[in-house]
Amino acid sequence: MTLLQKRRAALGSLFFLAGICFASWASRIPDIQAKFELSESQLGTLLLGLPIGSLIALPLAGWLVHKFGSKLVIMISGLGYMMFLPLIGFSFSLWMLVPVIVTFGMIGNLMNISLNTQALAIEDMYGRSILASFHGLWSLAGFAGAGVGGIMIYLDVLPRIHYLFIAGIVLLIIIVSPRFLVKEQGAKGSGGLVLKKPDNLLLRIGGIAFLGMLSEGCMFDWSGVYFKKVVTIDANLASLGYVAFMGAMASGRFVADRLNNRFGRLMILRGSGVLIFSGLILSVVFPSAVPAVLGFLLVGLGVAAIIPVSYSIAGRSKQYSAGVALAMVSTISFFGFLVGPPLIGFIAEVSSLKASFVLIAVAGLGITLLTSIRMDVFDDAV
Template identity: 75%
Template structure:
């Protein structure tokens, strides 16, 4: 096994534990709600701590990666995950839990930016696209974390013990992987806190990522509702839409690199946007179990490539260092992930859910258009 292959496996394992930590926390949210006797509204308020922490970390992450290098930030944030995940389980009051969750959200985004910066450095060494496969491992970890969580719940194991078990996996992975991480040289371009206007490239790719994340966030939160209320599928199959979308997105990320290396990033973005647009229109116009499932599979494959391509393109900015460029694009796209799900609800309240999903379909058309006009921006 070559050194490059060892580096890729090591970095992939760190992407996996990042997804595992997040999924492990999410799998026990119902237990957290019961433990603190929270209403749905109170739980929703508590869950805001995660995106708030993520948002706070975005400008800091680019600066930290530029200042200290992605390797140090990866190891520090992984150690933070190892520490703060169990602290969620050991929190005995809501006043302790809230800051822990905010910091947990900050750690997640610090790790996100630093892992992707490291992946870009490794991608340069390979000389071909490999970033999407790392995102595929993050998605795969989501399924694994949910499965472990379901097992822990089945055997009545407390969240704190569950989280300590995950922390042990994180610690073991850090020790195995740290010697293979790249000590990348400080990149050219601007560093500093990400509180400035992006250039044309970052603005364009940020808007594409915004639309992709808006569609992704809507599919995460509303797939089950769509299948229940629009497709009117039998109760036992309500989760089919979500599983179809998630499965296609996860598997699509393992195929994306191979396709990109054959047809290029721009054509892949155009194809992805078309898949999102056609898949959602098919589901809206023919809301039958078979056609809606096919449509959601198309959307999952379409969404799979958007963020890996956006990050890979942003990391090659000539004006900013990779960490800062990634943080800028993440900041823009993050608002899509936050705004999308509530927007669906508001539009559905005024009209109906079919109208909401039709508007989400237009995001795919927007991605295709933005990746087809003024292509000189991407050069």
């Protein structure tokens, strides 16, 4: 392998690390709900901890990457994942669990900004679009994490033992990968804390990413609950919808770069919104196993390209450095994670999970709308 190929492989393993940590947490959410005897609305409130942690980290994330480089931030975040994922399983009360989840969310967003900044640097070295393939590895890790989670549930392995196993994988990746990463020098554009107004391009991309993250958050946090309570599938198969979604999202991201080069980023984003809408409506109108799985597959394909394409556009901002621009878009988009999970729970409490999923379907159409009006905003970035 050439040095450039080693850099790509090393960064890919770190995207895999981030994905498997998040999926390991998500795959055991029903167990956490049962352990603490939480209702849907209470679970939705608990799930606020992750996006709150992400939002707390956002003003610092872009600045840290701009000042110290993405490589150092990646290493620190990886070690944080290794420590705090097992602490979720070892939490013995909500008073302990909530701050651990908030910190877990902070670590996740530091990792998110630093990984994508590093990916843009390597993409520039390649001279062609490769960012979506890194996100594909994140999704593949999510698929693997969901599968491991299903096996752990089937074997009645406690979440804390499950999370310790994943922490061992994280440690191995952190030992091997960082020496091949790029150490950025002379970051271009404006830096500083992300407490400033984004330009029109970043506002538009942030809105698109917001709706994409709203849809992703719905799938991540509520797939298992939806299949268990609406599709009424066997408890041992409750993760089937989540696995279908993650598998489709991973597959879609591995082909997204080629599609971007052929059809253009905006066309891909428009089609993504239509797929999200179609998949969620299908799973609501026909809430049985086969159509629901098919619907979740469509949603996975729809979500696949939204975040990598949004980040790729934002990272080419002429006003801000890549790390700061990504942090700005993430600040907007992570409100999707902030609003989505509790909103699903609250609507389910007063109405039904089906009604919640219809709302998210409408968000998919919003993505198509935002990529179809006032096209001049994108002129310098796509």
